Every structure is written in structure tokens, then in C-alpha cells.
Amino acid sequence: MNHFTITKPSSSLWRVSFDNPPVNVFSSQTIIELRTLVDAAETDPDLTVILFESANPDYFSAHWDLTDDTSSLASEPPPVTGQQAFVDVLIRLSKLPVISISAIRGRARGAGSEFLLATDIRFASRERALIGQFEMTTGVAPGGGAVSRLPRLVGRGRALEILAGADDFDGDLAERYGYVNRSIPDAEFDEFINSFTHRVAGTDRGAVAEMKGWVNEMTLPDDQEFRPQSDAFFARLTGPEVSGWITRAFEQGLQQPGDLEERLGTRGFEV
Amino acid sequence: MNHFTITKPSSSLWRVSFDNPPVNVFSSQTIIELRTLVDAAETDPDLTVILFESANPDYFSAHWDLTDDTSSLASEPPPVTGQQAFVDVLIRLSKLPVISISAIRGRARGAGSEFLLATDIRFASRERALIGQFEMTTGVAPGGGAVSRLPRLVGRGRALEILAGADDFDGDLAERYGYVNRSIPDAEFDEFINSFTHRVAGTDRGAVAEMKGWVNEMTLPDDQEFRPQSDAFFARLTGPEVSGWITRAFEQGLQQPGDLEERLGTRGFEV
Amino acid sequence: MNHFTITKPSSSLWRVSFDNPPVNVFSSQTIIELRTLVDAAETDPDLTVILFESANPDYFSAHWDLTDDTSSLASEPPPVTGQQAFVDVLIRLSKLPVISISAIRGRARGAGSEFLLATDIRFASRERALIGQFEMTTGVAPGGGAVSRLPRLVGRGRALEILAGADDFDGDLAERYGYVNRSIPDAEFDEFINSFTHRVAGTDRGAVAEMKGWVNEMTLPDDQEFRPQSDAFFARLTGPEVSGWITRAFEQGLQQPGDLEERLGTRGFEV
Numbered sequence: 001m002n003h004f005t006i007t008k009p010s011s012s013l014w015r016v017s018f019d020n021p022p023v024n025v026f027s028s029q030t031i032i033e034l035r036t037l038v039d040a041a042e043t044d045p046d047l048t049v050i051l052f053e054s055a056n057p058d059y060f061s062a063h064w065d066l067t068d069d070t071s072s073l074a075s076e077p078p079p080v081t082g083q084q085a086f087v088d089v090l091i092r093l094s095k096l097p098v099i100s101i102s103a104i105r106g107r108a109r110g111a112g113s114e115f116l117l118a119t120d121i122r123f124a125s126r127e128r129a130l131i132g133q134f135e136m137t138t139g140v141a142p143g144g145g146a147v148s149r150l151p152r153l154v155g156r157g158r159a160l161e162i163l164a165g166a167d168d169f170d171g172d173l174a175e176r177y178g179y180v181n182r183s184i185p186d187a188e189f190d191e192f193i194n195s196f197t198h199r200v201a202g203t204d205r206g207a208v209a210e211m212k213g214w215v216n217e218m219t220l221p222d223d224q225e226f227r228p229q230s231d232a233f234f235a236r237l238t239g240p241e242v243s244g245w246i247t248r249a250f251e252q253g254l255q256q257p258g259d260l261e262e263r264l265g266t267r268g269f270e271v
Numbered sequence: 272m273n274h275f276t277i278t279k280p281s282s283s284l285w286r287v288s289f290d291n292p293p294v295n296v297f298s299s300q301t302i303i304e305l306r307t308l309v310d311a312a313e314t315d316p317d318l319t320v321i322l323f324e325s326a327n328p329d330y331f332s333a334h335w336d337l338t339d340d341t342s343s344l345a346s347e348p349p350p351v352t353g354q355q356a357f358v359d360v361l362i363r364l365s366k367l368p369v370i371s372i373s374a375i376r377g378r379a380r381g382a383g384s385e386f387l388l389a390t391d392i393r394f395a396s397r398e399r400a401l402i403g404q405f406e407m408t409t410g411v412a413p414g415g416g417a418v419s420r421l422p423r424l425v426g427r428g429r430a431l432e433i434l435a436g437a438d439d440f441d442g443d444l445a446e447r448y449g450y451v452n453r454s455i456p457d458a459e460f461d462e463f464i465n466s467f468t469h470r471v472a473g474t475d476r477g478a479v480a481e482m483k484g485w486v487n488e489m490t491l492p493d494d495q496e497f498r499p500q501s502d503a504f505f506a507r508l509t510g511p512e513v514s515g516w517i518t519r520a521f522e523q524g525l526q527q528p529g530d531l532e533e534r535l536g537t538r539g540f541e542v
Numbered sequence: 543m544n545h546f547t548i549t550k551p552s553s554s555l556w557r558v559s560f561d562n563p564p565v566n567v568f569s570s571q572t573i574i575e576l577r578t579l580v581d582a583a584e585t586d587p588d589l590t591v592i593l594f595e596s597a598n599p600d601y602f603s604a605h606w607d608l609t610d611d612t613s614s615l616a617s618e619p620p621p622v623t624g625q626q627a628f629v630d631v632l633i634r635l636s637k638l639p640v641i642s643i644s645a646i647r648g649r650a651r652g653a654g655s656e657f658l659l660a661t662d663i664r665f666a667s668r669e670r671a672l673i674g675q676f677e678m679t680t681g682v683a684p685g686g687g688a689v690s691r692l693p694r695l696v697g698r699g700r701a702l703e704i705l706a707g708a709d710d711f712d713g714d715l716a717e718r719y720g721y722v723n724r725s726i727p728d729a730e731f732d733e734f735i736n737s738f739t740h741r742v743a744g745t746d747r748g749a750v751a752e753m754k755g756w757v758n759e760m761t762l763p764d765d766q767e768f769r770p771q772s773d774a775f776f777a778r779l780t781g782p783e784v785s786g787w788i789t790r791a792f793e794q795g796l797q798q799p800g801d802l803e804e805r806l807g808t809r810g811f812e813v
Contacts (some may be wrong), residue, residue, distance in 0.1 A: 411749050426696070
């Protein structure tokens with residue numbers, strides 16, 4: 001794996017660190033690696049908890065890699081769920097019989113936010129987390145699941161604000177909206193995450209799987225619901241409005257450290 | 272239009288100011304004007320955002336006009352959805368292919384609260400907003416949609432408290448409950464509202480409409496769900512308990528500026 | 543009744559105090575008494591509000607009585623809903639045509655938390671309430687309804703954290719999660735509870751019943767959803783992991799005042 005580093009403090013706990021410099025964009029390669037990880041997690045007899053964190057304290061995951069041509073996916077097996085490849089692997093992640101946790105430091109926007117919405121539990125660093133669905137800034141609605149997952153998590157009103165407003169949410173505001181479970185002072189963040197993951201890793205794997213399965217039935221969207229959203233996303237992505245935004249944004253520093261990526265929630269509309 | 276004044280800062284943004292002195296009650300005339308507005312919004316090719324605000328800083332909308340005889344509605348076309356006229360226009364408002372925002376300063380109770388629950392996004396002035404469903408004070412449950420919209424927005428426990436308790440909620444408490452998206456200090460309120468509405472007005476109308484359509488499917492009640500609620504409301508309205516309350520309340524200053532309307536959440540039970 | 547003391551400040555309000563020393567465990571006897579109470583509440587023509595509180599300021603209800611052998615239930619009529627006896631009486635409680643309120647002082651864990659989740663409205667003492675589903679500590683998922691009620695109340699992410707993490711939540715954190723309606727400073731708690739219950743007790747019983755019936759349809763799980771959860775709970779309860787935990791925990795002070803019960807959210811994993 002190039003993007004994910006997995007360490008296993010115990011047989012029941014995997015810590016997965018995401019590292020795709022310089023700003024942790026999510027690409028076809030990331031999907032391929034995440035598939036391998038999900039394949040392994042589905043059948044591991046001891047695993048109870050997967051913790052996702054970032055090697056880069058400024059970027060949990062900037063967004064989808066807008067230089068990606070998805071051709072590397074062509075040689076891969078077709079998505080198990082029949083959905084678009086990114087949607088597919090997030091659906092499978094959300095249905096794993098283990099608890100997945102996102103420890104959010106730095107920015108998580110677009111596909112990065114959709115990734116963390118597909119994990120079970122989200123903890124945010126109060127001072128360092130900055131999350132949002134910036135897609136409408138560019139002229140397209142999110143296509144990787146945020147449209148289905150946000151309303152179920154934060155209710156209609158706040159979901160429409162997050163999606164249509166396309167702004168950044170810091171840790172505390174994200175907690176007030178229910179976008180994350182909890183905002184934790186950064187100085188206490190590592191200890192909190194360690195303590196919580198070890199706690200859950202110490203529980204009975206079978207009981208966790210059973211319980212999560214029941215919760216899945218009540219809370220997960222039907223797989224089919226995502227298709228119109230991913231179709232529309234890819235249709236608009238190549239249209240003049242979105243492709244124009246992308247061209248201008250790359251000229252202004254997209255996918256590089258600097259002001260545009262740092263303040264994308266604000267700067268995106270000025271591109 | 273007598274109750275609504277529409278200004279159009281750009282082709283994609285309408286600012287709608289509600290003004291029905293002295294306390295902005297909602298009446299058959301308001302329904303007729305809101306219908307006209309919704310008719311126009313449904314077909315406008317450029318509109319992306321409608322902002323609703325009040326010309327009266329103390330009253331966003333006091334409640335339904337209890338002197339209204341609804342006879343003016345008799346000469347109007349029948350409701351499009353087949354539901355009661357107030358419910359009908361709120362259903363249509365909630366399904367508009369544009370984002371509707373309530374900027375809440377002052378009191379919004381009863382039908383005023385049901386109106387803002389039918390808009391997509393609710394921002395409240397921290398110091399000046401006061402919202403609630405006071406109906407149970409008078410002996411009847413809300414009939415204009417609050418019973419269906421609140422549980423989906425704030426969950427069963429808080430919805431039952433808001434409905435059965437019939438109390439006022441200030442901006443901060445309304446935010447903690449999820450009754451509004453966010454409570455904003457009044458000194459920053461105008462700038463916040465301007466900034467957010469212009470932001471969304473700058474996005475792609477087609478992408479917004481598509482996204483909101485998907486969210487509607489997941490979050491809006493079925494139209495038929497409202498009928499028993501509006502039927503029961505009108506049946507009880509003319510019964511001895513509610514009509515007795517109304518008579519006494521008018522003697523004590525209902526629908527006039529003053530203590531009863533200002534503190535209706537508290538004073539309502541003392542009528 | 544031995545566990546519940548009912549006082550009736552008026553014909554529309556019952557105050558029910560739970561007292562089963564030393565830590566208010568919930569047992570078959572409690573179920574039998576709660577059935578009697580629910581039977582009476584279902585047919586009382588004047589009742590509008592039931593307030594549940596604890597005679598013990600440190601324990602609202604510690605958890606299920608792990609010395610209980612359920613044999614006393616054998617001579618009772620079968621559960622009305624066809625569900626397991628504890629689940630059955632909580633389903634019936636949640637569907638009563640009156641508003642039920644939990645005034646939470648002290649600890650409410652496991653079955654104690656499931657009881658308060660089955661009431662309509664939950665108010666917590668900021669300083670004294672401590673609630674949680676500690677069951678996963680012992681190796682089993684909650685079997686009395688928490689798995690179905692929590693996701694609908696607090697959303698998928700926070701429900702999975704509460705269930706899998708099995709930790710204690712104080713009043714303020716419980717409010718931020720939506721686990722309770724509101725956290726109230728203990729010094730103001732009694733007055734707040736008195737004021738709210740009398741308020742609702744003064745409303746029209748028929749209108750309350752009608753309104754709650756509509757909310758029930760939108761928010762309550764189907765009765766059948768609980769069966770796999772209670773079946774799995776009782777299957778695991780007698781297995782080696784859970785029964786081992788129970789044996790060790792009794793040796794360390796379970797069901798007695800002291801450190802284990804006081805800090806069960808933390809201490810449970812160390813048993």
C-alpha cells in the first residue's frame with residue numbers, strides 16, 4: 001500500500017494512517033487500497049476496531065484528486081455493490097462488522113468528508129479540524145454519498161445548509177451540528193482517541209458485529225439511493241462550469257499547500 | 272402584494288419581507304400572496320435562493336390570525352396538493368427547487384413557527400428570536416405541519432417537549448435543540464445572513480435543484496400525513512375550550528403589541 | 543407496590559418515585575409493578591402526565607438486577623405485545639396516550655437507561671445525572687431497546703459510540719448528544735421539573751393524546767424490531783464471557799453502593 005499504513009497494536013485494533021502528499025487527495029489508487037483493506041477487515045476473525053487518522057496534521061483528506069483519470073480502476077474487479085467505485089467502497093466500509101472511527105485533524109472536504117461520513121464514529125480536533133462539502137462552490141453537488149448521509153445524521157435543515165452553503169465547519173461547530181460526534185481540545189485529542197479505541201477494541205467482537213448490524217438496518221441508506229448522485233456528479237464534472245473552475249483553481253494552487261487549499265471554504269467562490 | 276415585499280438583489284436571489292402590522296399574524300391573505308410567490312418561484316429560470324425576513328424586529332410572525340374567516344380563500348383555486356390551504360402552500364414552499372432561508376428576528380409562534388419549519392434553513396438572532404408552538408396552551412395541537420416536521424428535525428423527545436410544553440425557545444436553546452440551524456449574535460446577524468444568502472445565490476441553480484430534490488425524498492413527510500392534523504385543528508378551533516381561550520385572550524390583548532403577545536409562551540396558560 | 547410510589551398532585555398528573563434500595567436495580571418485580579401502572583394509565587380518563595423520578599439521588603436506576611431469576615413473571619399474564627417482558631412494558635409505556643417524563647438525578651445505566659429512553663421526555667440534573675449503556679463492557683449488546691431507540695434519537699454516529707463505547711455521559715454531554723432533552727443545573731432542577739410537569743398537566747388530555755399518537759407513528763420502532771436484540775441478550779447472558787464478568791463484578795461490589803457502581807462506565811472494563 002502506498003496511501004495507507006496499517007499498524008496493529010493488537011489483533012482487535014488496526015490503526016490506519018492516510019498519507020498521500022502534499023494534501024492527502026483521495027484518488028483511484030486510494031480506492032484500490034481501501035478495497036484491499038475492507039476485504040481484509042470483512043474476514044479478519046479478531047478485528048473489532050479500525051481507526052483512521054492522517055499522517056498530515058493539516059489535511060485529513062483535502063478532497064478528490066482532480067488529476068485522477070480513474071483508468072487504474074479499469075483493470076480492477078467491478079464494484080461489489082454495483083455502485084460507482086468510490087461509493088462502492090464507502091458502502092462496504094460502512095457495513096463492516098467492526099467499528100470504524102475517524103480521528104479528524106486538519107481539513108477534510110469533499111470526498112474527504114464523504115469518507116469520514118462513511119465511518120461509524122467521528123471525533124474532531126477542536127483547533128485543527130475543518131470539514132465541509134465544498135463541491136457546490138464548483139457547480140456540482142457532492143456525488144460520493146454526502147447527500148444521502150448528511151440528512152440522516154444532522155437533519156434536513158443543517159444538511160441543506162452544509163450542502164448548499166459549501167462552507168467549512170470547525171470542530172466545535174461540527175459538533176453542534178452533529179456532523180461529528182464530538183470536538184476534543186487538540187492537546188487532549190491523542191489521549192482521547194487512544195483511550196476510546198482501546199476501550200472498544202476490548203469488547204466482544206461478535207456482540208459488536210451483531211449490534212452494528214441492527215443499527216445498520218435502521219440508519220444506512222439503500223445502496224440504490226446513491227446512483228443518481230454519482231451519475232450527476234460525473235456528468236457535471238466534465239461540463240464547462242465545473243471544468244472551468246478546476247482549470248482556474250489549479251492555476252491558483254489547488255492540491256498544493258497554500259492559501260487556496262487552506263481556506264477552500266471561503267476561497268472556493270473566488271476562483 | 273400587501274403582506275410581502277419582494278426585492279431582487281440579483282436574478283438568483285429574492286429577499287421577501289413580511290409586514291402585516293401590528294404583530295405579523297398569518298392570514299388567508301398571507302396564504303394567497305405566498306401562493307403567488309411560490310407559483311413564480313417554481314417557474315423562475317434564474318432563482319436559486321429565497322430569503323424570508325420580517326419588517327418588524329419584534330415579530331417574525333406572531334401566529335395565525337384568529338380573526339380570519341378564510342372566506343377570501345373560497346374564490347381562489349383549490350389547493351394543488353389537495354391538503355388544507357395553509358398546509359398546501361407550506362408543502363409547496365418546502366418542495367421548491369430553490370433554497371429557502373428564514374432569518375428569524377422577533378417572535379415566531381404557531382403558524383409563524385410552522386412557516387419557518389417549512390423553509391429549508393433557519394437562522395435565529397441570539398437575542399431577538401423567540402420561537403415556539405404555543406397551540407397546546409389553548410387546547411389544540413398544531414395543525415399546520417409542526418407535528419410532522421419537528422420530530423424529523425429534532426427527534427422524538429425534543430419534539431414532544433416543544434409540542435406538549437408549548438413554551439418559547441430563544442435563539443441559543445433553539446440551536447441546542449436543532450429547532451434552528453444556528454443562533455447568531457444580533458450584532459452580526461445581518462452580515463451573516465447577507466453573506467450566506469449571496470454565497471448560495473452564487474451557486475449553480477440546476478445543481479442546487481437536483482441536490483435538494485434528493486434530500487426532499489429522504490426528509491419530507493408524505494403529503495397525506497398532514498390531513499388528520501389539520502382536520503383535528505379546525506374541529507377543535509370552534510370547540511368550547513379553544514374558542515373560550517381565544518375570546519379571553521382577545522380581551523387581554525391578543526394580536527396587539529403588549530405583554531400577552533410578548534410573553535405568550537408564559538402568559539398563554541394564564542389566559 | 544413495593545418499587546414505585548405514586549402520588550397524584552392532581553387528577554391529570556402522577557408523580558412516580560422509584561425506590562428499590564440500595565441502588566435501584568430494575569427487576570421482574572419492577573416490571574410487574576410497571577405493568578400495573580401502565581394498565582391504569584392506559585384507561586385513566588384524566589391523566590395527562592406521568593413524571594418518573596428516583597427516591598435515591600445517586601441512582602435513578604443502576605441497571606437490571608443480575609440476581610433476578612424472572613420466575614415471578616411466570617405466573618403473570620403473557621406480554622401484551624408478544625415481546626420479551628421488559629421490552630413489552632417499555633413499548634406499552636412509550637405508546638401511552640399521556641406524556642411521560644424522566645427527571646434524571648443519579649446514575650441510569652443499562653436497563654435504567656433503556657427505561658428513560660422509553661419515556662417521552664428526559665431532563666437531566668447537570669451535576670448529578672450519569673447515564674449510559676454499559677452492557678458492552680460485559681460482552682453483550684443492550685437487549686431492552688437501546689439499540690433501536692438511540693439511533694432514532696441521536697443519529698447513527700453517536701448511537702454507535704454510546705453503544706460500542708459503553709461509557710457514562712454526564713448531563714451536559716448527554717444534552718449535546720441529544721441523549722436527553724436538556725441538562726439543568728441541579729439547584730434549579732426541582733423547580734424546572736415542577737413547572738414543566740404542571741404546565742403539561744394543564745393542557746387538554748385529548749389533544750395531547752392525539753398529537754402523541756401522530757408522533758408515535760413517525761418515531762417509534764416497529765415492535766418486531768426488538769425481538770432479535772432481546773433474544774441475543776438472553777443467549778449471551780448465560781454464556782461464559784458475560785456470566786464470568788457478572789461473577790467477578792459481584793465479588794467487587796456490584797449492586798452495592800461503592801466505587802464499582804459509582805464509576806461503572808470506567809470500572810466496568812477493569813472487572
